[in-house]
Amino acid sequence: MTSILTGDIINSRNVATQLWLPILKNAFNTVGTSPKTWEIYRGDSFQIEINSIEEALLFAIKLKTTLKKVKNLDVRIAIGIGAKSEAFKNITEGNGEAFINSGFAFDNILKKQNLAFKTPWSDFDNILNTSLSLALLTMDNWTINSATFVEMYLNKPTVTQKIIAKELNISESSASERRKRAGLDEIMQLEQLYRDLINKKTTN
Numbered sequence: 001m002t003s004i005l006t007g008d009i010i011n012s013r014n015v016a017t018q019l020w021l022p023i024l025k026n027a028f029n030t031v032g033t034s035p036k037t038w039e040i041y042r043g044d045s046f047q048i049e050i051n052s053i054e055e056a057l058l059f060a061i062k063l064k065t066t067l068k069k070v071k072n073l074d075v076r077i078a079i080g081i082g083a084k085s086e087a088f089k090n091i092t093e094g095n096g097e098a099f100i101n102s103g104f105a106f107d108n109i110l111k112k113q114n115l116a117f118k119t120p121w122s123d124f125d126n127i128l129n130t131s132l133s134l135a136l137l138t139m140d141n142w143t144i145n146s147a148t149f150v151e152m153y154l155n156k157p158t159v160t161q162k163i164i165a166k167e168l169n170i171s172e173s174s175a176s177e178r179r180k181r182a183g184l185d186e187i188m189q190l191e192q193l194y195r196d197l198i199n200k201k202t203t204n
Helices: 017-029 053-068 097-107 122-139 144-155 161-168 172-181 184-203
Strands: 002-010 038-041 045-050 074-082 115-118
Touching (some): 002 097, 017 038, 017 045, 017 053, 053 144, 053 184, 161 172, 172 184
Antiparallel strands (some): 038 045
16 A cells, blocks of 8 residues: 655745745655656646655645745645556556545545545545544644744654754744744644554554
C-alpha cells in the first residue's frame, strides 16, 4: 500500500511564482526525486507519493504550513491510499487503487474542503474527513505567524516552546498564544488519531 497526494496551489496566479515554486520543490525533494516520486504540472498542480502511509497526513500538514507562510497562498490536497502498479517512470502516469482514490477525492471531496482522504475503508474516510473539516476551520485561517510556528514545531518536535520562542524572537507567552491560535495541540491529536486508525486498518 502507498499514499498518493494530488493537489494544487490556491491563488497561485496572484502570487509571483518565484515566491512559492522553489519552496514547494524543496518540500518535495525531501521525499524523493522528480518525476518518479513527484511532479508539478499545469503550472500549479502536483502529485507526490508518500510511501509510508502513516506519514501522509503529517506531510500534508507540513506542506500547508510551507505554503501558508507565503501571503495569500494555500493548498488543496487529496490523499488517496491503496495499492499501485509499479510499471511507471513518471508519477502522473501511475495507476492503481491509490491513484484512483486520490483522483476521486480531488474531483469530489475537495469541492467541500481543502484536505481530504479516500481509502479502501468508508468508515475510516467518514471519521477522518469529518475531523479534517473541523480542523480546517482553523488551518485554513492560519496567519503567516501561525504557519511559521507550526512548521517550526513539526520540523523540530522535540524542541521546547522556549527555544522556538527564542528562534522567533518573541516571548514565551507570545509563543504560547501562537500555539493556541494555530490549534497545534488539537491538530497533532488528529494526526495521532490518523496514525492509530491507519495502523489498525493495515494490521487487521
